[in-house]
Amino acid sequence: MKSHFxxxxxxxxxxGIGMACHMKRESPGRRVAIxxxxxxIGGTWDLFRYPGIRSDSDMVTYGYSFRPWNQHKTLADGPAIRQYIEDAAREHGVDRLIRFGTMIEGANWSSEHRCWTISAHDVASGEKLSFTCKQLVSCTGYYNHDQGYLPTFPGEENFAGLRIHPQHWPENLDYRNKRIVVIGSGATAVTLIPAMAETAQHITMLQRSPSYVMSVPGYDIAAAVLSRILPLSWVYSMARWRNLRLQQLIFKAARRWPVKVRSWLLNHVEKQVGKDVDMRHxxxxxxxxDERLCAVPDGDLFRVLREGKASVVTDKIKTFTEKGILLESGKLLEADIIITATGLVLQSLGGMNVSVDGTKVEPGKLLTYKGVLLENVPNFAYLFGYTNxxxxxxxxxxxxxxxxxxEHMENLGKDVVIPRAPVGQKLEESVLSSIHAGYVTRRQEILPRQGRSLPWRVVNNLKSDRNMFLNDPVGDASLELTGPSKAKVESINRRAA
Incomplete structure (x- = not known):
């Protein structure tokens, strides 16, 4: 079975759904498949099912600009986000373009035929599938959906209870009146703890080192009030503008005045955790x-700590025991369930093997053009979003x-685009080198490289990117655009006939 797109x-x-919706709106004549x-549908938001899962960005800016999030709950839960993506796909007719259960084995560009051939199989039946296309767009993110990061713990085989990684959450897990230890202090941990604390006997966050945790309003009161007197579209536009500017302001301030921003964040936490919680945690x-900030709505994490339903321990693991975890300090954390919220595993291109004329493409050795096209790879785009x-x-x-x-290529009669970087442009750092989180430092060699200057440098700056993507010329001397030869056109026409 072979199909061309x-x-x-x-x-x-x-x-992927966002990309397809944009194509429906801006390039409706092209034949597209997902x-x-x-x-x-949903990707991450369909994969992760642990208690309390939610966005760590406000939904007014995290949602699509073409489909306003008009609810006033700031951080949406996983099922609500999944439903939002499904609704957007259905409203734009994108849901009909999806071929579910399709496992991709590899993609090869043929310079002779000037197209991609994607080898795949049907997950359910094992049937071999083949697709060809002119343009290939990877919207797979940058982490492994099959496995999360799980370090080896001394004596882990001795633990008699249940051990879970959030990426593989068991369905219908009953944790009522259980003693729970969550290993980790990132976004997953600070989400799990308040969600489970209400029914667990007690839940402890065990961290090797603390993270910055920031409370955000769980409900957008200003937008709710304005929506009573103004059109929803106006309220949405104002809220989106406000939130984007505020996020950029905090990030830029943290880079320029790290000591002052650090003091502001810690003072904010100290007011909420109460006098009985040691601020060293x-x-x-x-x-x-240097790492992403963890957002908690209405300080829900701090609330369960104040109420004694949860606690935080900063220490190192000496060994697992039958009853729990023995720390290097000598303290034993007894547990019925241990949750290893230890992070993600980076993966480039969703694990897909990509080649050009049979030669394997290694993203970790290549630059990106405008953070979208991959150096020396024809008609290929690799989409990933902001980290800040x-x-x-x-x-x-x-x-x-x-x-x-x-559209520009079509107007010029060109069908192939290849970014060519100038000599000396490539640096050894990756496009995520500004983030020092463990999941990045462990495997950042697989990510595309960073360039010295635009358009080969990923700057994660909204103003600069908006100009580059939306206002600057589509291409420059670094983009090699070619069209098929007369003989190739005649050959293509013969095959089509």
Whole structure:
């Protein structure tokens, strides 16, 4: 079975659906398909099912600009986000373009035929599948959906209770009146703890080192009030503008005045945790935004700590025991359930093997052009969003740029685009080198490289990116655009006839 498309999108998550919706709006004449190995829309938001899962960006900016999030709850839960993505896909007719249960084995570009061939199989039946396309767009994010990061713990085989990684949450887990230890202090841990604390006997966050935790309003009161007197579209636009500016302000301030921002964040926490919680548990050794800030709505984490339903321990693990975890300090944390919220495993291109004329493409050795196209790889886009702002904002600008680029190529009679970087442009750092989180430092060698200057440098700056994607010329001397030869056109026409 073989099918040909103008554009193939890999992944039906937030990025893939957003890309397809933009194409429906801006390039409606192109034949498009989305290949998704799971049986549902949503990507990350369909994969993760642990208690309390929610966005760590406000939904007004995390949602699509073309489909306003008009609810006033600031951080939405996983099921609500999954439903939001499904609704957007259905409203734009994108749901009909998805081929579920399609596992991609590899993609090869043929310079002779000037197209991509994607080898795949049907997950359920094992049937071999093949697709060809002119443009290939990877919307798979940058982590492994099959496995999370799980370090080896001394004596872990001795633990008699249940051990769980949040990426593989068991269905219908009963944790009522259980003693729970969550290993980790990142976004997953600070989400799990208040969600489970209400019914667990007690839950402890065990961290090797603290993270910055920031309370945000759980409900947008200003937007709710304004929506009573103004059109929803106006309220949405104002809230989106406000939130984006505020996020950028905090990030820029953290980079320029790290000591002052650190003091402001810690004072904010100290007011909420109460006098009985040692602030050493919330005082990181690094500066704000060296790693992402953890957001908690209405300080729910701090509330369960004040109420004694949860606690925080900062220590190192000596060994697992039959009853729990023995710490290097000598303290034993007894547990019925241990949750290893130890992070993600980076993966490039969703694990897909990509080659050009049979030669394997190694993203970790290549630059990106405008953070979208991959150096020396024809007709290929790799979409990933912001790390210091809502992911979707950059995905939308990238999608808009690609639609403009393809239209530009069509107007010039060109069908192949290849970014060519100048000599000396490449640096050894990756596109995520500004983030010092463990999941990045462990495997950042697989990510595309960072360039010295635009358009080969990923700057994660909303103002600069908006100009580059939406206002600057579509291409420059670094983009090699070619069209098929007369003989190739005649050959293509003969095959089509």
């Amino acid at each position: 103008d554009v193939l999108i890999i992944g039906a998550g937030l990025s 290949l998704e190995r799971r049986q549902a 919330f005082t990181p050794k690094y500066n704000p935004w 702002a809502p992911w979707t904002v950059k995905i939308e600008m990238s999608a808009n740029y690609l639609c403009r680029l393809w």
